[in-house]
Amino acid sequence: MKTNPGQLSQLLKKGLSPVYLISGDEPLLVQECCDQVRKTAKEAGFHDRLTFHADHQLDWNAVAEEFSAMSLFAEKRRIEIHLPTGKLGDGRAVLERVLADPAEDIILLLISARLDAAETRRKWYKELQAKGVHVPVWPVDADKFQGWLQQRASNRGLSLTRGALAIMGERLEGNLLAASQELDRLSLLANGNTIDEETVEQAVQDSSRFNGFELVTELISGRAPHAGKIITVLQQEGENPLGLLSVLSRDLNLLLELKSSAGQSENPAAFLKKRGVFQPQRARALEQAARRLNRSQLNEAITLCSQIDRAAKGFDPLTPWHYLRDMSALLAGRS
Numbered sequence: 001m002k003t004n005p006g007q008l009s010q011l012l013k014k015g016l017s018p019v020y021l022i023s024g025d026e027p028l029l030v031q032e033c034c035d036q037v038r039k040t041a042k043e044a045g046f047h048d049r050l051t052f053h054a055d056h057q058l059d060w061n062a063v064a065e066e067f068s069a070m071s072l073f074a075e076k077r078r079i080e081i082h083l084p085t086g087k088l089g090d091g092r093a094v095l096e097r098v099l100a101d102p103a104e105d106i107i108l109l110l111i112s113a114r115l116d117a118a119e120t121r122r123k124w125y126k127e128l129q130a131k132g133v134h135v136p137v138w139p140v141d142a143d144k145f146q147g148w149l150q151q152r153a154s155n156r157g158l159s160l161t162r163g164a165l166a167i168m169g170e171r172l173e174g175n176l177l178a179a180s181q182e183l184d185r186l187s188l189l190a191n192g193n194t195i196d197e198e199t200v201e202q203a204v205q206d207s208s209r210f211n212g213f214e215l216v217t218e219l220i221s222g223r224a225p226h227a228g229k230i231i232t233v234l235q236q237e238g239e240n241p242l243g244l245l246s247v248l249s250r251d252l253n254l255l256l257e258l259k260s261s262a263g264q265s266e267n268p269a270a271f272l273k274k275r276g277v278f279q280p281q282r283a284r285a286l287e288q289a290a291r292r293l294n295r296s297q298l299n300e301a302i303t304l305c306s307q308i309d310r311a312a313k314g315f316d317p318l319t320p321w322h323y324l325r326d327m328s329a330l331l332a333g334r335s
Contacts, residue, residue, distance in 0.1 A: 001129060001132075001133055001134070002129065002133075002134045002135075002136065003133060003134075003135055004135070004136070005029055005032070005033050005135055005137055008033055008036055008037075008133075008135055009036055011133065012036060012037065012040040016040060016041060016044055016107060017131070017132045017133045018102035018103070018104075018106070018107065018108060018131055018132055019098075019099060019102060019107070019108040019109075019110070019128055019131060019132030019133070020037050020107070020108070020109050020110065020132055020133050020134075020135065021110040021112060021128055021132065021133070021134040021135065022034050022037070022109070022110070022111050022112070022135045022137065023083075023086065023110075023111075023112040023113065023114055023115050023134070023135070023136050023137065024113075024114055024136060024137025024138060025113060025114050025137075025139065025246060026137050026138075026139055026140075026176055026246065027177060027240075027242045027243060027246065028176045028177045028180055028243070029137045029176060030111065030137050033135050033137060034080075034109065034111055037107075037109055038078070038109070041078050041107045041109075044076070045076045046076040046077060046078045046106075046107050047075070047076070047077075048075050048076070048077040048078065049077065049078045049079075049080060050066060050077060050078070050079050050080070051079075051080045051081075051082070052079070052080070052081045052082070053081075053082045053084070053313065053314065053315065054081055054082060054083045054084070054085075054088065054089070054091060055084070055310075055315045058091070060090050060091045060093075060094045061094075063079075063081070063091065063094055064094045064097070064098075066079065067079070067094075067098050067103065067106065075105070076105045076106075076107075077105065077106055077107075078106070078107045078108075078109060079106055079107070079108050079109070080108075080109045080110075080111060081108070081109070081110050081111070082111045082112075082313070083110060083111065083112035083113065084112075084113055084309065084310065084313055084315065085113060086112050086113035086114055086115045086116060086119060087116075087119060088119070088122075088124060092122060092123070092124050095124040095127075095128075096123055096124045096127060099124060099127035099128055099131050099132070100127060102131055102132075108132075110128075114136075115136075140176060142276030143276075145169050145172075146165050146166065146168075146169040148176075148179075149165055149168055149169060149172075149179060149183075150165055152179070152180065152183055153165075153183055153186075153195075156183055156184075156187050157187070158183065158186060158187055158190055158195060159190075159194045159195065160186075160194070160195045160200075161194060161195065161196045161197065163196065163197040164195050164196055164197050164199065164200045167197055167200045167201065168182065168200055171213070172213065175212075175213055175243065175244075175246070175247050176243075177212075177240075177242075177243030177244075177246075178212060178213050178243060178244075178247075182203065185203055186199070186200070186203055189202075189203060212234065212239065212241070212243050212244030212247070213244065213247065214230065215227060215230045215231065215234065215244055215324075216244055216247045216248045216251060217281075217282065217285055218230060218328075219248065219324075219327055219328055219331050220248075220251055220255075220285050220286065220289045220331065221285045221288070221289065222289065222292060222331050222332040222333075223332070224328045224329060224331075224332035227328040227332075228325060228328055231321055231324050231325060231328065234321075235319070235321040240312070241308060241312050241320045241321070241324065242309070242312050245305060245308055245309060245312070245320075248305060248327075249302065249305045251286065252298055252301050252302050252305065253302070254272075254275060254277075254286060255286060255289055255290050255293065255298055256295065256298050256299075256302075257271075257275070258271060258272070258286060258287070258290040259290050259295060259298075268283075268287045268290070269283060269287075272286060272287070289331070292334055293331065293333070293334075297330060297331070297333060300330060301327060301330055301331060304323055304326060304327050304330065305327075307323045308320045308323045308324060308327070311323055
């Protein structure tokens with residue numbers, strides 16, 4: 001069956017399924033859904049966990065052996081398989097066998113990028129729909145972002161004025177991971193009081209120099225020296241680059257669209273508003289980048305995003321920060 005993230009907790013209260021697939025391109029929401037499944041499974045006695053990453057080095061025969069071997073033991077276990085590309089490849093046959101007759105002492109959790117239509121027509125996915133639960137995670141629409149912020153604030157016991165919500169919505173531009181981090185910071189400052197515009201301005205100002213959202217702005221603007229300083233600090237602070245990567249990828253694809261719209265004589269400002277870009281500073285940065293960079297540079301930058309993603313997930317010998325420095329140099333160039 002298929003359900004949405006908001007219904008997952010109620011579904012888990014009714015009992016565990018043998019397999020869960022959490023898919024999507026919003027790292028924060030994917031992680032939270034996975035944590036709900038993990039927590040429920042642990043409470044049900046599935047304490048042991050085995051994790052696989054489906055890169056080109058994964059031996060799917062070893063995965064199959066783990067499923068066969070576990071039936072010999074009394075321990076309840078969880079097997080997690082990360083699918084960074086959203087495709088199973090050589091693992092389809094293994095998953096088909098596993099899903100045809102799921103083991104009672106195993107919970108399988110598949111953590112995937114967004115699935116394409118072709119993958120959802122394959123046999124393994126149909127078996128999963130019949131035996132388990134698929135939770136597709138979709139980005140929060142721009143017009144619903146403030147409502148999402150308000151709900152998250154309420155869940156933390158925070159009360160924000162309408163003006164405070166508007167400022168956060170404008171500053172964070174749909175970056176869910178950054179939004180969650182800012183709400184955590186605000187909960188420390190609120191002390192039970194309603195959070196107003198001044199509190200938000202002060203909190204964002206305190207963190208604005210070295211956060212992932214500003215790094216994306218500096219990269220898009222081609223300001224390599226300042227971007228390099230931010231990269232160094234974020235790396236030293238142990239920041240997770242996956243949150244900023246989703247925003248960077250979105251802006252790079254937006255730049256390609258903007259260059260196409262320019263050939264159709266569409267006004268850049270009007271185009272960006274249609275795409276949910278209302279903050280003047282960000283709109284200017286995107287317009288200037290679209291004029292400065294050519295399609296080849298933008299396509300190369302999107303390829304670099306894939307390398308950053310792989311490195312952040314441990315599939316590359318180099319760090320994601322190495323590739324972000326390459327990105328900084330690339331986007332500082334001119335066509």
